[in-house]
Amino acid sequence: MKSSSVLLTGATGAVGSELLRRLCARKETTVNALVRRGSARQPDIAGILGDMESIARVVVLEGDLRQGPTLGLADIDLDALARETTHIVHCGGSTSFTLPLSEARALNVGGTQAILDFARRCDNLQCVALFSTVYVSGKRSGGFSEDDFGDAGMGFVNSYEHSKAEMEELVLDAMHDLPVLLLRLSTVAGDSNTGMVRGFNAIHHAIRLVYNGLAPMIPGDPDECVDIVSSDFVADAALHLIDHGDTGVFHLASGAESSSSLADLIAGTVDSLVRFRPAWRKRAIEKPLIVDLDTYDLFVRSVEEAGNEVMLDATRSISTFAYQLAHPKLFDTARTRAALDGSRIAPGRALEFYPRVVKYCLDSSWGTRPC
Amino acid sequence: MDRATDYETGIDAIAEYLPERVVTLGELDAAGLLGGSAAVLASFGFEGVHLAGEESNVDMAIAAAGKLFAENEIDRDEIGVVLYATALTSSSTMWNAGSASALNGAPESVLELSEVSDLFRYPASRLQAELQLRNAAVIGVNQLGCASIFAALRLARAMIVAEDDLKSVLCVSADKFPPSHKRDLIYNVVSDGACAALVRRGAARNRIVECTHVTKGALWDSGSLENEILAAYFPTAKALIERTLDKAGLTIDDIALVIPHNVSLRSWQILGRLIGCPLERIFTENISRVGHTVASDNLLNLRRAAESGRIKRGDHLLLFTFGYGLNWACMILEH
Numbered sequence: 247m248k249s250s251s252v253l254l255t256g257a258t259g260a261v262g263s264e265l266l267r268r269l270c271a272r273k274e275t276t277v278n279a280l281v282r283r284g285s286a287r288q289p290d291i292a293g294i295l296g297d298m299e300s301i302a303r304v305v306v307l308e309g310d311l312r313q314g315p316t317l318g319l320a321d322i323d324l325d326a327l328a329r330e331t332t333h334i335v336h337c338g339g340s341t342s343f344t345l346p347l348s349e350a351r352a353l354n355v356g357g358t359q360a361i362l363d364f365a366r367r368c369d370n371l372q373c374v375a376l377f378s379t380v381y382v383s384g385k386r387s388g389g390f391s392e393d394d395f396g397d398a399g400m401g402f403v404n405s406y407e408h409s410k411a412e413m414e415e416l417v418l419d420a421m422h423d424l425p426v427l428l429l430r431l432s433t434v435a436g437d438s439n440t441g442m443v444r445g446f447n448a449i450h451h452a453i454r455l456v457y458n459g460l461a462p463m464i465p466g467d468p469d470e471c472v473d474i475v476s477s478d479f480v481a482d483a484a485l486h487l488i489d490h491g492d493t494g495v496f497h498l499a500s501g502a503e504s505s506s507s508l509a510d511l512i513a514g515t516v517d518s519l520v521r522f523r524p525a526w527r528k529r530a531i532e533k534p535l536i537v538d539l540d541t542y543d544l545f546v547r548s549v550e551e552a553g554n555e556v557m558l559d560a561t562r563s564i565s566t567f568a569y570q571l572a573h574p575k576l577f578d579t580a581r582t583r584a585a586l587d588g589s590r591i592a593p594g595r596a597l598e599f600y601p602r603v604v605k606y607c608l609d610s611s612w613g614t615r616p617c
Numbered sequence: 618m619d620r621a622t623d624y625e626t627g628i629d630a631i632a633e634y635l636p637e638r639v640v641t642l643g644e645l646d647a648a649g650l651l652g653g654s655a656a657v658l659a660s661f662g663f664e665g666v667h668l669a670g671e672e673s674n675v676d677m678a679i680a681a682a683g684k685l686f687a688e689n690e691i692d693r694d695e696i697g698v699v700l701y702a703t704a705l706t707s708s709s710t711m712w713n714a715g716s717a718s719a720l721n722g723a724p725e726s727v728l729e730l731s732e733v734s735d736l737f738r739y740p741a742s743r744l745q746a747e748l749q750l751r752n753a754a755v756i757g758v759n760q761l762g763c764a765s766i767f768a769a770l771r772l773a774r775a776m777i778v779a780e781d782d783l784k785s786v787l788c789v790s791a792d793k794f795p796p797s798h799k800r801d802l803i804y805n806v807v808s809d810g811a812c813a814a815l816v817r818r819g820a821a822r823n824r825i826v827e828c829t830h831v832t833k834g835a836l837w838d839s840g841s842l843e844n845e846i847l848a849a850y851f852p853t854a855k856a857l858i859e860r861t862l863d864k865a866g867l868t869i870d871d872i873a874l875v876i877p878h879n880v881s882l883r884s885w886q887i888l889g890r891l892i893g894c895p896l897e898r899i900f901t902e903n904i905s906r907v908g909h910t911v912a913s914d915n916l917l918n919l920r921r922a923a924e925s926g927r928i929k930r931g932d933h934l935l936l937f938t939f940g941y942g943l944n945w946a947c948m949i950l951e952h
Contacts (some may be wrong), residue, residue, distance in 0.1 A: 261728050337886060458845075459848050459849060460848045461842060462847075462848040462849070462850070462852055463851060463852070529845075530833040530834075531854035532834045532856065533852065535852050535855060540890070541891065544886060544887055545851075548661070548887065550660075552653070552657060552804050554847070556844040591946045593774070617632075
């Protein structure tokens, strides 16, 4: 990506912020970071860059993807942006699991449509990289390859998966006329070296529930693979693929080689809590049970009937992603591994970096205090 | 030496006392004695509970033990120890709420002491006197919530094994809920009641094969830690039951019948799945009819199960309960 102009959306998110830091370290690069108008993201971007010296030129553009192909920009700005943009990296959208489907669609499908429409105006475009999720596979079980699409009629666990699968239908069409790189992410846990989490998601909420002793059970199979990746792997791999002009679908996932079993991940959570908060052991909290879906459903139904608000919040929080565990699957990463071959970029073994993520959650009190 | 088979200590006789008065969930609700929804409690398996009237906790204990002696040929002089197990703090005193209740009178405090000497008036001693158990030393077993009778049975077996001249221990449990207070606690409905069991060397039935008990003192404050208690219940229960089976060299498939506490049918529907025991092998018939009699559930259910013909000689039975404090207790018997 030499002498490039990158339009980056979602620059303050878990993945976008990692990409921003890496792009800012590049010479002859302009980063146009599109942030939502009125969202006060400029200070966030300054915070992400921290004390690093930005070599690239960073421009913050206030716009709004919900306004369609204009991206919420004035015509003159839009024309200039279209002329100079060589790469689009679209990380924007919603990663919430609990939005109503209509809202998730507006952000994830509508936002992607806006980006693709804009991309068609860019004469110098070399790549449009779009971020999706491996969980577009929904309630499928078994293998899910980089050539597979959608839920195969099995349905989805939450509106995030559903909206992203619909977004991929747009992307599939766009592959005919645009240099599309579709990057399906696994669950991004945090930085593999520091454990730092820039975007707290379901896995971090689950760690908090275990810490608080409010996670008695989750559905799944103890031996099933849980796919989590580090944010630095995702950012490094994405930029490598973009730099090399790759197009098509790639899974930025740990795959069979680096995943851990559900049982090991839960044990790793408890071990880490004990290791980094020795006083936690005094609370005598048991590991969450791994149970079949019917048992979990019965428990959730009981909590709902009882109307206990705290337990209700806890089960809702778990349920937004836990039902995915009841549909075990393995994400094939053959194409990604081939493309990254020789780059020394690879997903680390989940259980090796995961304890650092747990520590970061504890030290930062889940992002509520600096550390 | 295998201590269990050497001494063959078991529960030779069981009796219970349940107050005559039965009150439905609807009546409790109308009297303001339910904190939660009657409909939810009904869906969790409850219909009604027994309410004590004039009788005190000690009266109920005496009635249960009296029934035990009336129904069985027991030489009272063979009883060397009485273990008086109570869950409610008030039950280890001579407190008697009498007939006052929200259903028919003014509320009153749990403990009303007029003299400091009241603190030294013990129901266990009165029980020994009323039952004329002249050779029995009395010991109170408390601070384990609903698991108190399990602790008493465990101690009884251990004492018989340890003391050659001790042949029988009478275990008694009685709890009377404060009449003016709401009767649903963490989604179960509390009934008044008492039970008595004779643990005897060379018992003809109910050999105590294994006893286990775990306390999680971190969860002692039941008032402020209700959610944590709810979350801890199932993982700890599963772990303890599996540990008990393992210690006994059994699997859940070896258990002919689980004799449960009456802390909601729903909880057993879930726990049964967790331990791999179908609901048909859990004796849940009493939950709706009787409610949760604090510490007396399991013995009351064991007696009913035997009377109903659900169990036969030699069957392995698994008893499990849970009590504030926070305690989980499990026992395996050979009927």
